[in-house]
């Protein structure tokens with residue numbers, strides 16, 4: 497969106513000055529939505545009320561460090577940030593209150609590591625659906641993202 | 653030049669074909685044969701004789717595990733899909749839930765259906781589960797319940813593999829790549 501507008505403005509020969517101002521306004525005003533993004537967001541769905549897992553790559557392209565503190569989806573009663581661990585042949589998992597992502601860094605939620613744990617489903621869901629999940633950050637920012645519902649049999 | 657190279661090339665090729673070792677861990681001498689007494693997905697008590705005659709993979713987990721268990725089972729699904737079609741009927745996966753409080757037979761059936769026809773859910777009383785986990789020298793444990801009654805369960809992460817006679821043969825770990833699992837399963841199914 498920003499890029500398209502900027503190119504559109506640039507192609508006009510007149511008013512280089514106005515174009516520069518427009519670009520400045522756009523990058524300033526839209527920085528928040530652009531700076532944090534989720535790539536490859538998937539929700540691995542189990543049947544019934546068995547909990548699902550959320551995986552994605554969170555990119556922080558902003559100049560500020562951010563702290564992820566939670567997530568929420570209307571399709572589940574509660575959603576927690578979890579981490580799986582494997583030690584001496586034993587697997588376990590526990591809730592993680594927050595995750596820091598430094599400026600310019602990315603953070604992976606991937607199988608057998610960090611995952612969103614979606615508990616107590618309250619809406620019907622099927623493999624192939626898209627659902628919205630909102631990630632919450634310590635500074636009050638909210639990042640809505642679309643997660644593709646996938647079969648756990650495809651996650652390995 | 654070619655003549656000079658070929659003996660070396662040939663020996664490299666032969667070494668690749670021979671492959672005297674398993675890719676995953678050989679447990680033939682350290683683990684006992686399959687022996688279990690549990691409840692199946694239909695709520696019936698079963699013993700190991702119900703599972704003799706096929707190559708068997710044994711995994712401990714629980715259905716409220718959204719990450720590690722499904723990922724491990726999905727690796728087994730992927731490995732099984734790499735086998736020749738007739739061989740896929742000669743292999744089974746026993747998913748033993750160590751969380752009998754939440755994992756009813758009906759729930760286990762619903763869960764194992766996601767991963768394929770080879771997957772069979774089992775669970776049992778604490779005494780039955782302890783007997784089986786002690787036999788294969790693994791353990792499990794429960795975390796504290798939260799305000800919603802949810803709790804985490806720790807469980808072993810390896811896959812025990814038995815030949816069709818029920819002899820313990822291999823231990824496959826999460827760090828073993830899927831092609832290693834496939835190649836070892838093929839070899840085990842050919843040679844026993």
Ligand SMILES: [Cu+2]
Nearest residue numbers: 578589613718
């Ligand atoms: Cu979890």
